[in-house]
Amino acid sequence: MDFKSSDTITGPRAEDHLPHTAxxxxxxxxxxxxGVGKTxxxxxxxxxxxxxxxxxxxxxGVGVDDNYGSESKTATTVAMDFGRISITEQLVLxxxxxxxxxxxxxxxxxxxxxxxxxxxxxDTRRLEVSFDVIGRLEERGVPFVVAVxxxxxxxxxxxxxxxxxxxxxxxxxxxKCDARRRAxxxxxxxxxxxxxxxxxxxxxxx
Amino acid sequence: MTPPQRRRRFPKEPPEHSPEQxxxxxxxxxxxxxxxxxxxxxxxxxxxxxxxxxDRAPLDLVTLIVASDDAPPPTAQPEQSAxxxxxxxxxxxxxxxxxxxxxxxxxxxxxxxxxxxxxxxARAPIVRSELPDRSLLExxxxxxxxx
Ligand SMILES: Nc1nc2c(ncn2[C@@H]2O[C@H](COP(=O)(O)OP(=O)(O)O)[C@@H](O)[C@H]2O)c(=O)[nH]1
Ligand SMILES: [Mg+2]
Numbered sequence: 001m002d003f004k005s006s007d008t009i010t011g012p013r014a015e016d017h018l019p020h021t022a023x024x025x026x027x028x029x030x031x032x033x034x035g036v037g038k039t040x041x042x043x044x045x046x047x048x049x050x051x052x053x054x055x056x057x058x059x060x061g062v063g064v065d066d067n068y069g070s071e072s073k074t075a076t077t078v079a080m081d082f083g084r085i086s087i088t089e090q091l092v093l094x095x096x097x098x099x100x101x102x103x104x105x106x107x108x109x110x111x112x113x114x115x116x117x118x119x120x121x122x123d124t125r126r127l128e129v130s131f132d133v134i135g136r137l138e139e140r141g142v143p144f145v146v147a148v149x150x151x152x153x154x155x156x157x158x159x160x161x162x163x164x165x166x167x168x169x170x171x172x173x174x175x176k177c178d179a180r181r182r183a184x185x186x187x188x189x190x191x192x193x194x195x196x197x198x199x200x201x202x203x204x205x206x
Numbered sequence: 207m208t209p210p211q212r213r214r215r216f217p218k219e220p221p222e223h224s225p226e227q228x229x230x231x232x233x234x235x236x237x238x239x240x241x242x243x244x245x246x247x248x249x250x251x252x253x254x255x256x257x258x259x260x261d262r263a264p265l266d267l268v269t270l271i272v273a274s275d276d277a278p279p280p281t282a283q284p285e286q287s288a289x290x291x292x293x294x295x296x297x298x299x300x301x302x303x304x305x306x307x308x309x310x311x312x313x314x315x316x317x318x319x320x321x322x323x324x325x326x327x328a329r330a331p332i333v334r335s336e337l338p339d340r341s342l343l344e345x346x347x348x349x350x351x352x353x
Contacts, residue, residue, distance in 0.1 A: 009292070009306060010305065012295075017295040018296045018297065019296075020295060020296065022296040024329055026333075026342070027268045051301060053267065053300045054303070054310070055310045082267075084298075085353065086349070087348075087350075088349060091342075093346060094267070094268045094300065110266055111267070113334070127210055128210045130212075131210075131212040134212065135212070139215050139216070139217055140217065143334075155207055155209070157209050165208075165211055166212050167213055186350055190347060190351070194347070196343050197343045197344070200339075200340045204340070
């Protein structure tokens with residue numbers, strides 16, 4: 001791969017610079033299938049135009065768990081969009097939109113574990129797309145909330161049917177949203193933060 | 207109409223990653239979001255953290271990087287100069303990766319060198335811990351409310 005020389009690199013716009021006082025960052029991961037609205041949600045709340053970062057991963061040949069030196073391997077580049085919200089002069093929040101069906105993300109140590117929590121974005125036309133990612137978050141103990149994006153032609157299930165279909169316990173919030181609207185996306189993030197806060201309160205008093 | 211039905215899973219220990227699983231950096235098809243959502247079985251390995259020298263700096267996507275000086279030293283490599291110029295104000299590793307158009311793991315290699323040479327400083331992220339800090343969560347909520 002070629003490095004861009006410094007004069008061809010487009011850095012942050014003047015208004016996208018963080019202040020020197022920025023001391024630490026936290027992250028939230030937004031997961032969901034293709035076309036469910038991850039990039040839209042990141043973009044609607046981000047103070048910067050969404051950017052894309054990528055990572056290269058290799059996949060070993062099918063069915064050969066041992067003797068990994070000998071089988072064919074393919075390298076895969078996975079990309080995710082992200083945005084940024086300055087919380088205070090010291091603290092910055094980053095939002096990462098990761099395609100949910102990709103098992104790759106879960107091998108990225110710290111991507112989910114280091115996140116404050118996750119938002120699972122759901123399109124009721126393809127509910128089953130979210131099953132695997134929800135299971136993986138459960139297995140890893142990553143706290144999450146579910147946001148149902150309101151597409152015009154999508155089936156409208158009553159909330160309790162949706163909760164039953166997703167087999168989610170009562171305490172996990174499920175909210176409707178329109179990822180195109182900043183206030184709606186912000187409300188989803190607030191729902192996640194309140195949920196995390198309630199977990200923190202519960203474990204502090206335990 | 208009945209929706210499809212999922213079954214709940216429960217937390218389990220993360221799988222062990224043995225250190226010998228070093229992948230060949232074979233360059234093959236770039237799969238962007240939406241095209242790569244195959245469900246092939248087989249093991250996956252991420253390149254991050256599995257370099258042979260084994261001592262890459264522990265950098266997160268949201269570690270904030272800031273250059274120590276305003277101008278890169280004349281001895282800096284071109285890619286190092288580019289990176290140093292970008293982080294004259296703090297920038298996350300993810301943003302550096304995006305602006306440089308380089309994979310995250312490549313950026314961490316560059317940054318490891320720059321950190322060793324003390325040309326940049328890293329400001330570690332706050333990660334979720336067993337007992338999340340309530341005041342941190344409250345600060346984030348307060349910040350979101352202002353949006
Ligand atoms: N009606 C409606 N459309 C949405 C919503 N969120 C995203 N979209 C549209 O769905 C399409 C795919 O969204 P995108 O953010 O690219 O999905 P991604 O693949 O998950 O990143 C775009 O055309 C969006 O405008 C929503 O909440 N409601
Ligand atoms: Mg997208």
